[in-house]
Amino acid sequence: AQSVTQLDSHVSVSEGxxxxxxxxxxxSYSPSLFWYVQHPNKGLQLLLKYTSAxxxxxxxxxxxxxxxxxxxxxxxxxxxxHMSDAAEYFCVVSSTSGSARxxxxxxxxxxxxxx
Amino acid sequence: xxxxxxxxxxxxxxxxxxVTLRCSSQSGHNTVSWYQQALGQGPQFIFQYYxxxxxxxxxxxxxxxxxxxxxxxxxxxxxxxxLDDSALYLCASSYPLxxxxxxxxxxxxxx
Numbered sequence: 001a002q003s004v005t006q007l008d009s010h011v012s013v014s015e016g017x018x019x020x021x022x023x024x025x026x027x028s029y030s031p032s033l034f035w036y037v038q039h040p041n042k043g044l045q046l047l048l049k050y051t052s053a054x055x056x057x058x059x060x061x062x063x064x065x066x067x068x069x070x071x072x073x074x075x076x077x078x079x080x081x082h083m084s085d086a087a088e089y090f091c092v093v094s095s096t097s098g099s100a101r102x103x104x105x106x107x108x109x110x111x112x113x114x115x
Numbered sequence: 116x117x118x119x120x121x122x123x124x125x126x127x128x129x130x131x132x133x134v135t136l137r138c139s140s141q142s143g144h145n146t147v148s149w150y151q152q153a154l155g156q157g158p159q160f161i162f163q164y165y166x167x168x169x170x171x172x173x174x175x176x177x178x179x180x181x182x183x184x185x186x187x188x189x190x191x192x193x194x195x196x197x198l199d200d201s202a203l204y205l206c207a208s209s210y211p212l213x214x215x216x217x218x219x220x221x222x223x224x225x226x
Contacts, residue, residue, distance in 0.1 A: 034214065043119075043205060044158070044217040090157055100171020101212055102148065105157030 002027045002095040004074075006106035014114045019078040021109045023091030026072065032094035033074045034103070035065055039087045047089075050074065061085070086113045119208050119218035127224045128196050136191040136221045138206030146211050147189040149181060152203040152220070164189055165211055193223075201225045 007022040025031055035047040048059025055067040065076045074091060091106040120139045128134050140147050146165045150158035160173035164183035178194040187208070193200055201224050207215035 036217075043219040044207075046214055046216065049214050096171070100148070100163035100165070101209075102160040102163060102171055102173065103150075103158070103207075103215060104160070108157050 002031060002093045002104055004091045004093045004104065004106040006091050006109050008109050009107065010110045012112040012114060013081045015083055016080050019081045019085065019111065021076040021089050021111065023074045023076065023106060024072050025074055025093050027093060033067065034092040035059065035076050036090045036092055037087050038090065081113045083113050083115065086111055119206060119216055121206050121218040121221050123221060124219070125222045127226065129226050130196055130198060132196050133192065133194045134196060134223060136204050138189045138218060140187045140208030141216050144208035144210060145187050146209045147183055147187065148207045148215055149191050150205040150207065152205055158205055196225045198225050
């Protein structure tokens with residue numbers, strides 16, 4: 001079975017400083033990996049996806065993630081945090097259930113951005 | 116192009132009742148997936164529908180059932196509601212092997 005582990009349940013940064021949200025995955029084959037963001041009382045928004053093309057993936061709002069097979073990691077980064085980045089972030093792996101492609105979510109990382 | 120929409124936004128039911136949640140997929144998407152997100156947790160996969168057939172299911176009991184219609188919209192039905200069914204229910208639409216796009220969710224409270 002495939003799974004993801006988000007290493008930090010909470011991350012706090014100051015506005016304008018870099019963001020690093022860590023994710024490790026477990027997969028028996030080359031995975032499809034995603035990062036989603038969830039603002040309070042909102043649905044999930046896709047930030048970026050990795051599907052075995054370039055290992056450095058650029059997403060929306062200045063976020064990017066690097067797929068490192070040797071480290072089984074898919075960490076999310078942003079050079080400079082903005083107040084609007086405060087939200088819950090989920091690292092996600094895509095796996096099969098029957099003939100369906102299902103998403104398996106990590107437990108989430110709550111990002112706080114301090115003024 | 117319209118995104119994924121869900122109705123209702125909030126719902127309150129009592130134990131033992133039945134509930135139906137609705138989802139309209141994003142234009143052109145023929146696959147709908149449903150997820151349950153309990154408070155403080157990540158979403159859990161319930162099932163997926165493709166061309167009106169259930170083609171995958173997570174670890175949820177049979178009292179969770181669904182439908183997909185010819186226009187690709189979908190319903191999630193839950194029978195014999197239990198307190199633990201209180202959660203945010205999320206619908207996502209996609210092409211079969213592509214990224215999934217989520218609706219805003221329906222907040223279900225079971226009293």
